[in-house]
Amino acid sequence: MKKFWNWKSVKVMNNDIGADTEERTLYLDGAIAEDSWFDDDVTPELFKAELEKGVGDITVWINSPGGDCFAAAQIYNMLKDYKGKVTVKIDGIAASAASVIAMAGDVVQMSPVGMMMIHNPSTISWGDHKDMQRAIEMLDECKESIINAYERKTGLARNRLSKLMDEETWMNANKAVELGFADEIIGGESKAENSVMFSQKTVNNALVNKLCAEEKDGGRRVDELSARLDMIKNYF
Secondary structure (H helix, E strand, C coil), X not given: CCCCEEEEEEEEEECCCCEEEEEEEEEEECCECCCCCCCXXXXXXXXXXXXXCCCCCEEEEEEECCECHHHHHHXXXXXXXXXXXXXXXXXXXXXXXXXXXXXXXXXXXXXXCCEEEECCCCCCCCCCHHHHHHHXXXXXXXXXXXXXXXXXXHCCCHXXXXXXXXXXXXXXXXXXXXXXXXXXXXXXXXXXXXXXXXXXXXXXXXXXXXXXXXXXXXXXXXXXXHHHHHHHHCCX
């Protein structure tokens, strides 16, 4: 079994408690399991044992094109169940099944040059028309389970998430933050900062509309009030 994950731990001084603490980092690189975790009792238990070997907050670096949805689901569940804080950092790509794992982060950060991709699950099947129908039903349910993870993280409507998956949506860091798949750009803005920017634009637009309405009603001149608005903008 070729492991696609790797742990790194370092001791650092925690000034708050006056003692060394362990910083644990999990690296997920390459395909998420070359072999399916379906009906595999050994590999998931190995991953879980290594995850629970230490305590405290962890950082998960992801650079993966995706892979087995069953492996991704189990890793997602283990990370969500972990007692410490989980920070996910996407430095390269988190595509397909890897994007599901990313949703387990309490905080999800993306490199400004990182990418995320979501799409519909796929499989290989053979048999008669009944076998094909069962495969379709399985994929439909698999998609719904993936949407569960996306919905919990983004807050987007399920039908919109379904459409994004239908269209095989690629997201750079800005778009991922905008849609809620990520919280922050590494070294950049967070969702909260974006919300503030959006609120400022909303306020500005509302004021401009009010100015136009006042001029129609014979109020103060727009050019006078616009000058005041430009001065106010400098303080936003």
